[in-house]
Amino acid sequence: MTVQLPTLQENHWHYLLGTGITALVYWWLRSELTPRRVISIFETEGVLSARQILAWVLAIFTMCMLAAGRISPSQxxxxxxxxxxLFGFGTLPKVADKLKALTTVNARQVKAQVETDSLTMNGATVNDTIPPGGPKLY
Incomplete structure (x- = not known):
């Protein structure tokens, strides 16, 4: 008894090659490709982002349709x-936050106490204007 297997068409070989490469990459990176890392692709600062998921779905859909010849390159x-x-819109708040941070000045509070007998500002001695027995300059 002989078994005759059907011949594979050219596109089947491409699918087999793509599946083989994907399996090889997965086997090679199986310790790195944890579910947490895969989901982190779709996260924005630890929060699952519908905007990013929609952008990924649209990009993958467009590339698959282009590869299948269903849409033209201009489409x-x-x-x-x-x-x-969608990807760029998510970076606008981050850029704005970074630009806003440039205008913020953080300074330490310095407490200083200076005692002097005479002080000259703009050519006038300040102690001359203080009456005798008045407050001292600190």
Missing amino acids: AESLLLIPLG
């Missing part, structure tokens, strides 16, 4: 502007 370019905008 793909216009579709990829949406995820670009």
Whole structure:
């Protein structure tokens, strides 16, 4: 009894090659590709971001449709502007926060006590204007 296997078409070989490379990369990086790391791709500062998930889905969908030949490169370019905008929109608050931080001045509070007999400011001696028995300059 002979078993005749069907021949594989050219696109099946591409799928097998892609699956093999993906399996090899997963096997090589299996200790690094934990669920926590994979989910962190879609997080913004530890919070799951719907904006980033939508951007990833749109970008992957556009690339798959372009690879399948269902859309033209000009359509793909216009579709990829949406995820670009979604990713860029998330960085605006971070940039604004960094720019705002540049105007903030943090200084230590310094307490100083100076005792003097005479003080000259702008050519006038300040102690001359204080009546005798008045407060001392500190």
